[in-house]
Amino acid sequence: MASTACFIIVSRNDIPIYEAEVGSAPKEEAAHQHQFILHAALDIVQDLAWTTSAMFLKAVERFNDLVVSVYVTAGHTRLMLLHDSRNEDGIKSFFQEVHELYIKILLNPLYLSGSRITSSHFDTKVRALARKYL
Amino acid sequence: MAPLAPKTGDPLFANVERVNAELFTLTYGAIVRQLLADLEEVEEVNKQLDLMGYNIGVRLIDEFLAKSNVSRCVDFKETADIIAKVGFKMFLGVTATVTNWNAEGTTCSLVLEDNPLVDFVELPDTCQGLHYCNILSGVLRGALEMVSMKTEITWVRDMLHGDDAYELQAKLVKQVPEEYPYKDDD
Numbered sequence: 174m175a176s177t178a179c180f181i182i183v184s185r186n187d188i189p190i191y192e193a194e195v196g197s198a199p200k201e202e203a204a205h206q207h208q209f210i211l212h213a214a215l216d217i218v219q220d221l222a223w224t225t226s227a228m229f230l231k232a233v234e235r236f237n238d239l240v241v242s243v244y245v246t247a248g249h250t251r252l253m254l255l256h257d258s259r260n261e262d263g264i265k266s267f268f269q270e271v272h273e274l275y276i277k278i279l280l281n282p283l284y285l286s287g288s289r290i291t292s293s294h295f296d297t298k299v300r301a302l303a304r305k306y307l
Numbered sequence: 308m309a310p311l312a313p314k315t316g317d318p319l320f321a322n323v324e325r326v327n328a329e330l331f332t333l334t335y336g337a338i339v340r341q342l343l344a345d346l347e348e349v350e351e352v353n354k355q356l357d358l359m360g361y362n363i364g365v366r367l368i369d370e371f372l373a374k375s376n377v378s379r380c381v382d383f384k385e386t387a388d389i390i391a392k393v394g395f396k397m398f399l400g401v402t403a404t405v406t407n408w409n410a411e412g413t414t415c416s417l418v419l420e421d422n423p424l425v426d427f428v429e430l431p432d433t434c435q436g437l438h439y440c441n442i443l444s445g446v447l448r449g450a451l452e453m454v455s456m457k458t459e460i461t462w463v464r465d466m467l468h469g470d471d472a473y474e475l476q477a478k479l480v481k482q483v484p485e486e487y488p489y490k491d492d493d
Contacts, residue, residue, distance in 0.1 A: 277427055278429075280333070280426075280427040281336075281427050281428055281429050282333065282335075282336025282337055282339060282340045282427075282428065283336070283339070283340060283343070283428060283429070283430065283431055283434065284429075284431070291431065291432070292429055294429065
């Protein structure tokens with residue numbers, strides 16, 4: 174089942190600290206477009222995040238047939254996913270598991286909060302989770 | 308009658324005061340992080356951790372001997388066993404295994420399967436030469452020096468560098484005889 178998906182983690186200062194194309198059929202121009210769409214959605218996320226106390230904000234924006242879903246953590250770090258599937262529970266579980274991985278990265282004393290996540294271990298795990306839930 | 312010296316550290320571990328493991332791990336992590344920020348050179352940080360460990364070790368040995376009631380060790384082999392089973396258990400809550408004895412019985416390896424100091428830690432690319440647990444080598448060196456054994460402790464295997472366990476090599480350089488601080492003739 175070909176599904177395009179682009180996942181980024183944006184810190185509280187609006188700096189992307191992690192990016193991954195997790196779809197099974199990414200095309201070159203589409204990749205740039207995906208990142209652009211996700212960045213454009215940041216403003217909407219900003220407003221929406223203050224209106225609800227839930228962490229999972231469902232679909233915040235639509236673009237053609239692609240949907241942007243966002244999960245906001247307690248430290249105002251945004252996990253954003255651009256996808257075309259409709260499996261909301263799967264996406265919610267995906268976000269929760271990535272959140273746990275992110276917490277483990279945060280607990281690393283040698284990790285500067287807000288800097289890029291360069292751990293290949295984290296990268297492999299996120300891609301595996303994406304294949305499992307998306 | 309004095310209580311018998313324990314063969315394992317479990318009863319001791321149950322009696323000493325304990326602190327939350329995550330607090331301990333995160334505090335140690337903060338120390339290493341601050342040292343990296345202040346000293347910037349990985350080698351310097353390694354040396355400083357060793358020095359800090361040495362200072363801890365010279366004081367820790369007294370507490371260890373007071374609480375654990377072990378009798379005088381006959382040789383280095385027994386010393387290594389006591390450190391691995393009683394010492395590590397009492398202070399870190401993990402037991403080490405002693406392996407790799409050389410022919411004269413002066414060098415051995417202490418292998419730690421898990422290490423509470425390094426939970427959640429991953430070394431970034433800029434600090435690849437860092438011996439994160441170097442404080443442990445300093446502690447052992449300091450403690451053994453206070454009981455008249457000069458040793459050299461080095462890291463053989465380190466999980467943060469990709470190996471499967473933590474291995475410390477303890478080499479007994481010499482047994483220093485007890486020196487009295489004053490002369491009898493004066």
